[in-house]
Amino acid sequence: MRVRTWIEGWPVVRQLTDGDPLGRGAAAKSKHSAHLDPRTASADKVVKSVCPFCAVGCGQNVYVKNDKVVHIEGDPDSPVSRGRLCPRGSSTLQLTTGSSREYRVLYRRPHGTDWEQLPLDQAMNMIADRMIKTRREGWQWEVDGKRTRRTTGFASLGGATLDNEENYLIKKLFTALGAVQIENQARI
Amino acid sequence: MAECHPVGFQWVMEAKARGAKVIHVDPRFTRTSALADIHVPLRAGTDIAFLGGIINYVLTNDKYFREYVVAYTNAGTILIEDYRDTEDLDGVFSGLDVDQRSYDFHTWQYEGMEVQAASGHRDLEYQDKAGGGNGRSRRSVHHSGRGEAHGSGGVAITGVPQVDPTLQHPRCVFQVLKRHYARYTPEMVSDICGVSVDTFLQVCKLLAENSGRERTSSFVYSVGWTQHTVGVQYIRTAAVLQQLLGNIGRPGGGIMALRGHASIQGSTDIPTLYNLLPGYIPMPHAHSNEDLDSFIEAESPKKGYWAQMRAYTVSLLKSWWGPAATPDNDFCFDYLPRLTGNHSTYETVMAQLAGECKGYFLLGENPAVGSANAKMQRLGMANLEWLVVRDFSLIESATWWKDGPEIESGELRPEDIGTEVFFLPAAAHTEKDGSFTNTQRMLQWHHQAVEPCGDARSDLWFTFHLGRKIREKLAASTDEMDRPILDLTWDYPTKGSLAEPEAEAVLAEINGWDAEGSPLSSYEQLKEDGSTACGCWIYCGVYSNAINQAARRKPAAQQDWIAKEWGWAWPANRRILYNRASADPDGKPWSARKALVWWDEDKAKWTGHDIPDFTATKSPHYRPPPGATGAAALAGVDPFVMQADGKSWLFVPAGLTDGPLPAHYEPQESPVPNLLYRQQRNPVRQITAMVHPHDRFEPSGGEPGTEVFPYVCSTYRIAEHHTAGGMSRFSPYLAELAPEFFCEVSPELATERRLEHAGWATIITARAAIEARVMVTERMTPMTVAGKRLHHVGLPYHWGHSGLATGDPANELAHLSLDPNVHIQEVKVLACDIQPGRRPRGRARDALVEEYQRRAGITERTGTEV
Amino acid sequence: MAPVDITIGRRPSLDGALLGDTDPATQGGYPDHPPRMGFFTDTSVCIGCKACEVACKEWNAIPEDGLLFTGMSMDNSQGLGADTWRHVAFIEQRKPIAAQDPGVAHEGVDVTPLARQGSGTAAGQAAVTPTTPGDAGEFRWLMASDVCKHCTHAACLDVCPTGSLFRTEFGTVVVQEDICNGCGYCIPACPYGVIDQREGDGRAWKCTLCYDRLSVGQEPACAKSCPTNSIQFGPLDELRERADARLARLHEAGVIDARLYGRDPHDGVGGDGAFFLLLDEPEVYGLPPDPVVTTRDLPSMAKHVAAAAATLIGGALAAFAVGRWVS
């Protein structure tokens, strides 16, 4: 039975039986080609998204399979982009899943010459401690006799690549801590 | 646009397919030029002269849209007698205080009225209104600039303006404008900009022909206009022109900013900016005993939608401090830290160098490559106690202590750098929920697709949990200093194994709710009494009916071209701002082929394709009763509802730090003298705070030493990369498309300096020397400026020492002379020299720069003149 | 075992197997097949953004193709190959498009000695990004996205000894990665220089016209990304009609240089499944001006081989005939 299947499947035989005597088409089709499964079709779900590069705001469809992003391409429904993406937008899969991404917290101690690893929670605690300390050191109740109620001990830069919700929390938290030097790319 | 916003450019092509003519004005011939009908290469830094020339053409040839100008602009408004124009004072306006490098705008007022600064600047008048204050505090307010506050308009006027509808009064804005631009003749434009008179007139004709009642033209700009010491005035010049041509608020009109980051608009609306609170409410300045009432009194106008500023501010304070914010404690207004001048990112660098600022967060930003004078950025970071970098990859701003240019040169050793560096991997947009606000003010929600891997977390997670930890650590504190953080509402629901905060809960807070906790649907519902909370008043409505409006995705094919049901645009989902102006004063479309919104007499309301940016039931014939305030104070013919007079402003009586009308000034560094005025540069450009040994300026405009830096260089982007490269140089598919830093020069310049195509060149300014591969191309064209040959050196700025595609950052060359309104650096024009071959290594690199400084006779005073 | 069916009626005609206008899918043994699909790349609206290059690589997971600054205008990928299936060419020329005002002025410099063969000068030998000589003040920047042509008569497919290259039901030509043994024959056979061997992998690779996507009714990744619709995907018949109309419109508008390339079903390869609207001679873009499928000459080659074999036999017979005298 197997031999027969094998022989019938042999493209040379198929050349004779399948109407492709020159062996350039149907007869030469391989198993792989017969069972192509594009990941846009086989994805478990398609998640609606927005391109993270520039501010045009092109729509993206994010294809997910087995809890992994397997492909990202333009969302044809978008009135902004009509499914199209530029080279940067087209590289979003590589941006989000590529090998250049770091997934570990890295720490460089003062005067250190290389990175060390640090557990995330420990890093968060260390950062919180430093913020409290620096904030206090740079605290100014008054400047030139006028109430300022602020700290100039720490600053932040960034936000143009972040979500509105993230910017909101950053501004809210840092302002409540008395920081004024909160800036982002919009100024640059 | 085809370079940096290719997908947006499809609409330019669409317009072209319908017969639009595309004019591209840019020093270099780009991908956009390749498809434009006319490419006009002009000298970098001369756009005001070019646009001013068109204004002059429009005025002298009566090409303006008279009905529009008379009805909707302040053209007829009469100015006080004290006003002196650049015509009278050879390049400066009245009110210039040379010692303080600032203008007093009291002489720029309307006759018989008191005009207050636009929202960002009203504090300047605090002394006048709330009493007290001294010169010093006033200066600090002034220097803070805060031009972003114009993002939502806003101005305060009291009294009734005197208007001459015939536009004949010698002191009316129209006549002042005419006189101001009279000297911007085609010949003068040609001399300054290096554009032939023919080409210039062709542009004038095309633009004028394609504007008016039946036709509209649109302007598109990017940072090519903003990154100048007169950046705000560049855009102002375009605004003046578009008002004259009747191209604002109408379909096919407008001035479009193409912004470079996914949510850079959002990060201005909900600002991670020092001088703003959400919704363009200004951050308060330090004054004696200032309370909420005097803040509102000083900042808020009485007419237009900004009149409700108290409601917006109180609602914001309620959303931040919740129950702790009560009428008795001024809704915790005192919890807001106070400004004492300019605290912009470049001042922060100076504060780092001075040892005042010791901690620094970099949240998806790469200043070691992307900010002006990148070396100063790195030296600032090297003087910190701690630095937190959150990004996808190990960008230059995370690794400068290890392999940065100063390490390479031996100027710094890692062992000597005390900065403690935390690198925290960030989550991608596919790994978190949230909204981006695009360049059209439209919020679009992106849904989380997967959980982030490893230690990668969203910035929402980072900020929330950081705040949570700080609050825990300070929980026992009774220190008054800690009240704001302990009283803060900080109890967002979280989800999943990572305890990710619910982004939609944050969006709901931004949107706001009433006393019962129900989502609000419009900022008109906001109250002054503390019964409503709203995190950003202009975003109010994005969560109306508890529905995430930003997540709406009705396919484009199932709705009209306005696509109102895709995402949500502020304010109130209006897609074209001030669209009342698309109809004539009677409420009828100016033209049957330019109908956007119009007054429906039968239904007695405004209707149309877009959501009217106007009170829906206010008839065109409505006239405000005396003493009316707020929106009711605007008439049915006042389309510019955020303005206190409902008019668009050809002349800006208050709100800009550097003049009521745009005037051409040469850049901070220019080989060319100002041909229009004796005043070489913007007299109030922001410079003094930045004088530093690593930030020397070059001589300009024929001063001795100018010839040492004979070329103009300009930094820009190309299609293959994204900004400072953190999101593109680490991707192989993008890196291979533009693998190395290169400079673009004309064949003429290559011959003059013996530059070899595909070889190396060294570019030198008073700050730095960098090397680049050479692209000799006819796309770079020499120009004749003031009778002399002038060459540009084109510098895409994407590269740094990390990633797959590497090269020197062009921003090493830049200085820190800033626009006084918004503190943006002038990286679009610098004067430089270029020499064949690679740059020296190690200490010799600095020696080369010092040699140039010596030859040009540069001191700490050079270039700092008013 | 079922009887082997070699019914003549199911066989496609052998006429047109090697040349001429024909329906390749029928030739390939698909009696009922969808319409032939292809690309029409209209270079007159290409903005050279390279979205197609990146989208193609993302979808097909193609390796990076080298980090080299070439000096060839904005082209750093140089051409099609195993790791570049869409390639955007950039050509700077002293030629007008039509009435465009390019604004450049290089009156003082004669570029002819700088660029000896015009745009054909190797970038490394040129003193300027190679420019086609012409009038001072004229300038245009051509950009064009090149791709596999999916020829009606595809030499790569004809010469492939393993059947790795095959004709799909859409009339496209695809390499099957599970079959290719890297013999390399297809590579010099292609008259366009499209297919190539991947280093470290050994197999030959090229554009599949996203066969996998087509099979579920999706358009190819490059066409989907293209911001300005320069890359158009669809049934070839429709594309040809559209291209003809477009050409007429451009000619009417004074773009006299516009021409279609690969559109003609009677050309040397029987017409391309992926054809182009160009604004200059094909070779300016790196395309052969008159490509011919090499197997067009195969019958003649076979005859010559047979004659030579016969000659050899004759020679051998003669050798033995005279052999007894010459030893």
Next chain:
Amino acid sequence: MTEFQQARRSSSDVTKDGLRGQRPDRDALTGVATGKRAKLRARQRDGAPTVPEVTFTSYYNLPVINSPVWSSPDIPGYLFLGGLAGAASLLGAGAQVTRRPALGRVSKAGAFAAGVLSLVGLVHDLGRPARFLHMLRVFKVTSPMSVGSWLLSGYVPLTGIAAASSLSGRAPKVGAAATAASALLGPAVASYTAALISDTAVPAWHDGYPEMPFVFVGSGAAAAGGLGLLAVPLTQSGPARAMAVFGVGTELASFERMKRRIGMTAEPYSEGRGGAYVRAGKVLSLFGLAGAVLGRGNRVVTALSGAALLASSAATRWGIFHAGVQSANDPKYTIIPQRERIKGRR
């Protein structure tokens, strides 16, 4: 304003009822809609579009076609050994018929060894050698390599049987049948490789396709004759000597004819590495020919001339191989002949 321009003025309206006339054309017309230069172009629009004549140009002087990835010595060796084997099979069969056992042994063993080695070369050159058997997946008449693979898969075992029988003296009937069969296939083996390289877009190879099989069989005959002269005693090497003379003559004549006919695409056969090999092959073959003819009575001279002929055949194949690569790498060999062809059709 020209009529055309008027027609091109924006026709898209935003009316109260919505957009109207928004797509007069599918795509934008680029570079046509301005005023200043429209007249200049309008003149050129009269009459049918004309395309100006061009001189040779290319895309940055990059090759149009991709160069063969075949490597040396695998593929030139394969060409050489295939020719040697095919012609040697004929000598072997002739030797069998004319009872020249020494010539038979050498030729049959030579054919087998060359056949096997040529297969080794072919397989070694594959990007995925483990997939050699895929060659027999289909039988494609349009692919000389497919036909050749099937041919070699029949031919090489036959030469093996013939050689084994001849060397061992066993199973003479089977050996004779195998000898006859391999002699029938031999000429095809010696000549198909010409079609193999000619059936490409490589200008120097493709353009030479009519003469290439003759060059190849000539070269093969010279090599097989050379092998006989090298390894067979004088008494039995007569046919080999004649074969060598025939081979050299055929090869040189065909080669000359080819070069003269194809014109500029023949340049690589005289230039660079390819040219050097071809010249070496020519010198060696003339040397071999002289030795074969003049050194008839001398075993040493005969052997030397045999070796020279073998070397000349190899050198010629190496030369043809490299010349092909050279012609592929220079765009002018692709573009200029095609341009000429277009001109000829006008």
